[in-house]
Amino acid sequence: MYQSFIGLEIHIQLLTKTKGFCGCTNRFGDEPNTNICPVCMGYPGTLPTLNEEAVRLSYIVARALNCALSPQAVFDRKNYFYPDIPKNYQISQIAFPLGRNGWIDIAYNGKKKRVRIHELHLEEDAGKMIHAGDMSLLDYNRAGTPLLEIVTEPDMEVGEEAEILLQTFRRMIRYLGACDGNMEEGSMRCDGNVSINEAGKGLGKRVEIKNLNSSRFVKLALNYEIQRQKELLEKGGGVAQETRLWNENRDLTEPMRTKESAYRLPDPDLPPFVPTPEFLAKVEAGLVELPAARKERFIKDYGLSEAAAEFLISEKSTADFYEETLSLGAAPEEAANWLQFDVRKILNRDNKELAGSPLTAKRLAGLLELLSGGGIHGKIAKQVLEAVFAEDKDPALIIKEKGWESMGDCAELGVLVEKTLAANAKAAAAVKAGDLKPLGFLVGQIMKATGGRAEPLLVQKLLKEKIEENK
Numbered sequence: 001m002y003q004s005f006i007g008l009e010i011h012i013q014l015l016t017k018t019k020g021f022c023g024c025t026n027r028f029g030d031e032p033n034t035n036i037c038p039v040c041m042g043y044p045g046t047l048p049t050l051n052e053e054a055v056r057l058s059y060i061v062a063r064a065l066n067c068a069l070s071p072q073a074v075f076d077r078k079n080y081f082y083p084d085i086p087k088n089y090q091i092s093q094i095a096f097p098l099g100r101n102g103w104i105d106i107a108y109n110g111k112k113k114r115v116r117i118h119e120l121h122l123e124e125d126a127g128k129m130i131h132a133g134d135m136s137l138l139d140y141n142r143a144g145t146p147l148l149e150i151v152t153e154p155d156m157e158v159g160e161e162a163e164i165l166l167q168t169f170r171r172m173i174r175y176l177g178a179c180d181g182n183m184e185e186g187s188m189r190c191d192g193n194v195s196i197n198e199a200g201k202g203l204g205k206r207v208e209i210k211n212l213n214s215s216r217f218v219k220l221a222l223n224y225e226i227q228r229q230k231e232l233l234e235k236g237g238g239v240a241q242e243t244r245l246w247n248e249n250r251d252l253t254e255p256m257r258t259k260e261s262a263y264r265l266p267d268p269d270l271p272p273f274v275p276t277p278e279f280l281a282k283v284e285a286g287l288v289e290l291p292a293a294r295k296e297r298f299i300k301d302y303g304l305s306e307a308a309a310e311f312l313i314s315e316k317s318t319a320d321f322y323e324e325t326l327s328l329g330a331a332p333e334e335a336a337n338w339l340q341f342d343v344r345k346i347l348n349r350d351n352k353e354l355a356g357s358p359l360t361a362k363r364l365a366g367l368l369e370l371l372s373g374g375g376i377h378g379k380i381a382k383q384v385l386e387a388v389f390a391e392d393k394d395p396a397l398i399i400k401e402k403g404w405e406s407m408g409d410c411a412e413l414g415v416l417v418e419k420t421l422a423a424n425a426k427a428a429a430a431v432k433a434g435d436l437k438p439l440g441f442l443v444g445q446i447m448k449a450t451g452g453r454a455e456p457l458l459v460q461k462l463l464k465e466k467i468e469e470n471k
């Protein structure tokens with residue numbers, strides 16, 4: 001029996017307006033080499049200045065990961081020679097990482113698992129090298145972007161756990177506003193390490209795997225690697241300690257050459273940053289209720305199902321929208337159902353986001369109030385919702401404009417009941433004889449004729465009365 005050990009190294013680009021150590025704009029997708037300056041290009045004689053916002057966001061993530069915070073942020077240089085790093089060294093943290101000894105809980109197979117966080121350190125990103133045929137092009141816009149590296153302990157055993165950890169963590173940093181978690185654009189990246197050994201014998205030879213740039217690749221690559229190492233051990237061979245690359249086209253890992261840093265030393269240009277009590281208060285202020293806690297609260301306080309709560313907390317904006325709707329008087333279960341099914345259906349179909357759409361919390365609450373107060377019926381409510389998205393108007397106005405108000409016990413309905421009975425004499429006779437089945441059909445006819453505006457129970461009552469009368 002073998003035991004597997006998986007750890008992750010996750011890099012996230014922090015959502016600061018400017019880079020980590022100079023005033024250049026930190027933004028993805030700009031024209032290559034437009035957000036650069038002498039500092040991030042490593043010109044001689046320039047001095048870096050620490051972006052405090054990057055430190056604040058780092059401390060917030062460290063707190064959210066239950067880490068012990070370092071009393072000071074000390075920066076080191078990691079020297080290596082590669083064209084993507086114009087200074088020939090990367091500003092990083094080696095001896096005094098910002099946070100240590102934390103943990104994050106994940107849920108896999110219905111069980112909660114705690115994965116320990118080894119450390120978390122702030123560094124700078126490198127430029128981007130683009131290989132085009134026999135040419136290599138360089139874009140330094142990314143050079144100097146604040147990058148937070150999170151290193152977990154090898155506490156996971158299967159690729160699925162790593163995939164869930166990555167998803168859980170991504171949700172967390174999006175809640176905190178620390179990173180947009182966009183793996184396609186590279187603002188969140190992941191490397192993994194895998195070792196296997198006979199059960200009870202501790203860690204085996206560690207293999208690092210690079211280029212796990214989607215949560216699906218994380219699962220595939222790590223499970224592939226566990227299997228590869230198992231087969232090597234079963235054949236009586238050993239596993240080489242090396243760095244491998246996930247080849248997403250061939251679904252396998254292959255050896256890669258690495259750029260090893262030659263030596264490290266404290267950065268003499270950057271004095272240690274010692275957070276003041278005021279700074280730490282700003283860190284605390286940035287801690288929002290995290291997804292897992294919010295989910296538990298939704299289940300407990302609002303009586304929601306696990307699935308409904310999971311859906312609502314998946315994005316902070318959706319959870320905020322939901323609670324705003326409740327604060328405007330909507331019933332918890334009803335509002336959750338509408339968001340989870342009817343609203344989501346429209347958003348998915350039209351490829352839209354809830355935030356910024358014509359549906360505001362106020363409009364949803366208004367619609368639900370009209371529905372529960374009997375102003376409209378269920379089917380009409382769905383039509384109103386569609387119209388809110390299409391026409392960007394308040395539900396009450398839409399209902400008024402379209403004449404979709406519920407029909408009460410009015411003369412118009414009475415006439416319609418009589419007409420329907422006359423036109424369906426056979427069905428009416430059957431009901432009269434005690435067969436209630438055709439009653440549904442008759443109600444349906446009237447609902448159709450009124451465009452859903454009639455109240456089905458009332459229609460049923462009127463039909464029965466009329467049939468009795470005709471006896």
Ligand SMILES: [Zn+2]
Pocket residue numbers: 019022023024035036037038039040041144
């Ligand atoms: Zn710069």
